[in-house]
Amino acid sequence: MERNQMHRQVSVMRQSLFDQGYLDEQFIQLEELQDDANPNFVEEVVTLYYRDSSRLILSIDQALERNPLDFNKLDTYMHQFKGSSTSIGAKKVKAECTQFREYCKVGNGEGCMRTFQQAKKEYTILKRKLEAYFQQARQSGPSETACRPRN
Amino acid sequence: MSFSAPSMENGFSSPRNESFPAGLRVLVVDDDPTWLKILEKMLKKCSYEVTTCGLAREALKLLRERKDGYDIVISDVNMPDMDGFKLLEHVGLEMDLPVLMMSVDGETSRVMKGVQHGACDYLLKPIRMKELRNIWQHVFRKKIHEIRDIESHDSYDGIQISRNGSELSDDGHMFCGEDLAYVKKRKDFENKHDDIGDHSSTKKHRVVWSVDLHQKFVKAVNQIGFDSKYEVGPKKILDLMNVPWLTRENVASHLQKYRLYLSRLQKENDLKASLGGIKLSDLPSKDPAGSFGLQSSINGNQNDVPNGRYQFSGDNFFAQDVDSKNHEGDLKRVVSETKRTLTADLPDPQDMRTQMSFDHSFGSLDSEVNFAAIPAPYSWSKAPENQFKEEHKPLLQLEDGFSQLPPSGIHNHIQIDDPLQSASSITSGLSMTGREICGPEKIKPLYPQYSSNHMSILSPKESAFDSFPVQSKSQMVKHQSFEPISTAISSMKPQGFNLSCITDFESCQRNLISATDSTFEPFNEDLTVCWLEGDCHSMNFGLPNVEFTDYIDPGFIAEFPIYLCDTLTSDTECPFDPPEYSIVDQGLFLS
Numbered sequence: 001m002e003r004n005q006m007h008r009q010v011s012v013m014r015q016s017l018f019d020q021g022y023l024d025e026q027f028i029q030l031e032e033l034q035d036d037a038n039p040n041f042v043e044e045v046v047t048l049y050y051r052d053s054s055r056l057i058l059s060i061d062q063a064l065e066r067n068p069l070d071f072n073k074l075d076t077y078m079h080q081f082k083g084s085s086t087s088i089g090a091k092k093v094k095a096e097c098t099q100f101r102e103y104c105k106v107g108n109g110e111g112c113m114r115t116f117q118q119a120k121k122e123y124t125i126l127k128r129k130l131e132a133y134f135q136q137a138r139q140s141g142p143s144e145t146a147c148r149p150r151n
Numbered sequence: 152m153s154f155s156a157p158s159m160e161n162g163f164s165s166p167r168n169e170s171f172p173a174g175l176r177v178l179v180v181d182d183d184p185t186w187l188k189i190l191e192k193m194l195k196k197c198s199y200e201v202t203t204c205g206l207a208r209e210a211l212k213l214l215r216e217r218k219d220g221y222d223i224v225i226s227d228v229n230m231p232d233m234d235g236f237k238l239l240e241h242v243g244l245e246m247d248l249p250v251l252m253m254s255v256d257g258e259t260s261r262v263m264k265g266v267q268h269g270a271c272d273y274l275l276k277p278i279r280m281k282e283l284r285n286i287w288q289h290v291f292r293k294k295i296h297e298i299r300d301i302e303s304h305d306s307y308d309g310i311q312i313s314r315n316g317s318e319l320s321d322d323g324h325m326f327c328g329e330d331l332a333y334v335k336k337r338k339d340f341e342n343k344h345d346d347i348g349d350h351s352s353t354k355k356h357r358v359v360w361s362v363d364l365h366q367k368f369v370k371a372v373n374q375i376g377f378d379s380k381y382e383v384g385p386k387k388i389l390d391l392m393n394v395p396w397l398t399r400e401n402v403a404s405h406l407q408k409y410r411l412y413l414s415r416l417q418k419e420n421d422l423k424a425s426l427g428g429i430k431l432s433d434l435p436s437k438d439p440a441g442s443f444g445l446q447s448s449i450n451g452n453q454n455d456v457p458n459g460r461y462q463f464s465g466d467n468f469f470a471q472d473v474d475s476k477n478h479e480g481d482l483k484r485v486v487s488e489t490k491r492t493l494t495a496d497l498p499d500p501q502d503m504r505t506q507m508s509f510d511h512s513f514g515s516l517d518s519e520v521n522f523a524a525i526p527a528p529y530s531w532s533k534a535p536e537n538q539f540k541e542e543h544k545p546l547l548q549l550e551d552g553f554s555q556l557p558p559s560g561i562h563n564h565i566q567i568d569d570p571l572q573s574a575s576s577i578t579s580g581l582s583m584t585g586r587e588i589c590g591p592e593k594i595k596p597l598y599p600q601y602s603s604n605h606m607s608i609l610s611p612k613e614s615a616f617d618s619f620p621v622q623s624k625s626q627m628v629k630h631q632s633f634e635p636i637s638t639a640i641s642s643m644k645p646q647g648f649n650l651s652c653i654t655d656f657e658s659c660q661r662n663l664i665s666a667t668d669s670t671f672e673p674f675n676e677d678l679t680v681c682w683l684e685g686d687c688h689s690m691n692f693g694l695p696n697v698e699f700t701d702y703i704d705p706g707f708i709a710e711f712p713i714y715l716c717d718t719l720t721s722d723t724e725c726p727f728d729p730p731e732y733s734i735v736d737q738g739l740f741l742s
Contacts, residue, residue: 026277033192033280041192049185079229080183083255086277087185 006140013133022126026089043134049088050127056081057120064113074112075104081119092122172287173198180210180226180238181253186276190225193280207233214246221248222290225274228254228261234419236268240412243269244360244405249289253278268411300358303400358401367392368405 017023027042034041060077063070082097096119103111177199181187187203194201202221204210207230214221224242228235239250249271254261257275265273271289274282360368371391375384385403392402 029277029279030189033189033196035196038192045185045188048188052184076229079256083227083229083276084183084185086255087183087189089277 003141006136010133010136010140013129013136017129017133021091022122022129024089024091024094026086028089030088046088046130046134049084049090053081053084053123056084057123060116064109064116069107069109069112071104071107071109071112075101078104085123090123090126093119093126096122172290175199175287175290176202176220176222177286178202178204178210178213178221178224180204180207180224180230180235182206182227182230182232186227186253190278190283193278193283196280197284199283206230207235207238210238211241211245214242214248218246221246223249223251223286225251225253225286228252228256228265236264237415237419239265239268239270240408240415244408244412247293247360249293251286251289268415269408300398300400300404303398358397358405360405364392364394364397365405367394368402368409372406372409 018027030042030045038044056077060074060081063074063077078097078100082094082101085093085097096115100112100115100119103109103115175197177194179187179190179194179201181190181203182205184205187205191201191203202213204213207226210224210226214224226235226238230238235252235254239252242248242250250269251272251274252265252270253274253276255276257273262273271292272286358364368388371388374391375387385399385406388406389397389399389402
């Protein structure tokens with residue numbers, strides 16, 4: 001009974017991530033790639049994403065402190081960040097990246113900074129949510145991964 | 152499909168022949184580790200044999216080490232060490248493998264660029280597994296085309312092989328299998344030359360462009376260039392090459408790739424020049440807009456085919472392992488070269504104090520001409536004198552030098568106002584240390600391999616222009632564009648550049664200039680005016696036959712086998728392809 005409840009909980013958590021727009025289809029792709037050979041594939045990928053992109057975020061922060069702003073460079077960074085974020089299906093983060101690049105195109109430094117702050121926020125929120133989700137999934141047992149309801 | 156496994160068995164490595172497409176050997180290149188992991192997993196699930204790589208250079212190394220080790224390459228467009236398009240070109244030229252590009256950016260222009268550079272497909276991230284399942288079709292398609300090539304090759308020999316569909320469909324598949332197998336086998340241990348004997352047999356072999364062969368090719372191209380300026384055609388090249396078993400088709404397709412390569416180099420050089428060392432915005436140039444334009448255009452267009460006409464991929468080619476240092480040297484050379492060629496008017500091109508010889512050029516240029524934007528300081532300064540003079544210094548030389556030239560050519564801004572300044576900025580890209588470019592000889596260093604061999608085509612003159620490529624991306628001039636010089640000149644004009652000092656070019660310039668306002672836009676298409684909007688407009692300096700219309704810098708091309716451009720599709724940018732190619736080639740093959 002406990003187990004079922006936990007499973008349900010995990011399922012609900014997962015579903016809400018989609019419903020609330022934090023994750024998109026790509027995340028499901030990752031889940032589908034998970035198999036016996038890579039039983040923790042999704043978590044590994046997410047961990048890799050957060051580790052790799054933290055460096056990128058640092059670079060962007062630094063770049064945003066420069067004066068004048070180098071929009072080309074910022075755009076390049078953001079392009080990378082966006083590409084990375086699409087890999088795990090980080091929907092909201094991706095949206096902020098797109099917005100950021102728009103601001104870059106028109107040279108709106110203020111807009112860039114604002115958007116980036118927002119992107120970082122979303123990035124962190126998602127991280128916490130995913131961490132909680134994975135932890136819950138681990139606790140509730142492997143069967144959870146087996147029944148992935150299609151979004 | 153009768154792509155029977157058994158018949159393919161011999162030809163392909165064992166995993167492959169089991170049950171194509173299972174076991175397809177894929178090389179994935181992406182600087183994003185997350186994506187690399189995901190793609191690897193996806194491809195493995197498709198039963199492919201996956202090798203991952205985080206750097207483009209690394210990928211090229213892998214590919215070169217095992218020329219026959221992979222069936223298909225998937226690469227991201229944006230990578231830190233090398234532009235994905237560049238990698239694409241290299242792979243196409245050296246290994247002739249199907250390459251798929253990937254990017255999170257799906258803008259039409261980018262996709263177009265990918266296709267222009269020879270990508271078999273352009274995938275948008277996030278990539279679904281089902282998209283990856285079907286990539287084997289590109290491998291198969293290529294094989295079929297190869298067979299067809301071989302066929303035409305045979306017919307060239309007098310063996311008429313009907314190429315109608317039925318023939319292929321019936322025998323095609325089997326033919327495919329056999330041929331592929333055959334091709335593979337042959338490829339393994341013989342290069343083209345050895346195939347001569349077998350040429351007449353029904354076994355078709357794939358033409359492998361070895362270094363030697365490529366050199367012959369470049370030589371031929373250069374030769375033609377000199378003789379009949381605008382007449383570069385595969386047939387001519389073929390004749391000159393005098394390789395009996397080679398067909399016109401082989402040459403034609405190779406030529407096309409080469410042109411792309413050169414144009415890309417050119418563009419890169421231009422862009423780099425402009426963006427790289429020189430932050431154009433920083434340049435005091437008179438024409439802020441110009442430089443910026445260049446810069447932005449460079450950025451934007453860096454990969455645009457039209458702009459990149461003159462892509463002297465030279466630097467790229469070699470570049471594989473060439474780092475900025477090389478470029479510097481080259482740039483310098485180029486600059487000096489350009490200076491020389493440009494004209495006697497330019498004062499002391501050798502005077503490069505700043506990192507970029509470019510500086511000097513400007514300095515000198517400045518006095519001479521209002522090279523407001525002549526980004527070509529790099530190329531200009533040095534080369535102009537010699538360059539234009541009809542010297543045929545090995546292209547390499549120029550290339551080196553020019554490629555080094557940072558986008559300086561990029562905009563008119565180039566600093567005429569403050570040559571040193573710009574030069575320095577540019578140099579950043581180029582990392583040229585203000586060494587003096589002694590002239591054509593100097594340029595060589597960039598690609599030592601090439602310079603000696605190939606570059607005959609690009610006379611210093613040309614290189615001057617060429618090198619002027621706009622280095623868009625911050626790379627500095629990597630040989631890319633000889634255009635710079637020409638473009639520089641052209642671009643300069645609008646700026647008030649007084650090209651009069653360059654009498655030769657004057658007419659060219661006028662043409663160019665008239666076409667453009669301040670940025671040689673008009674010539675964009677044809678001339679890759681690096682300077683101006685990042686396009687490299689090849690200025691025809693004094694080249695009588697300057698035809699600004701289609702290719703890159705007629706004037707510039709004068710020396711250079713512009714004809715190459717001509718014959719090459721109008722899309723190809725680099726008229727100087729051949730020379731570049733040779734240079735590059737060396738780099739490529741020599742890895």
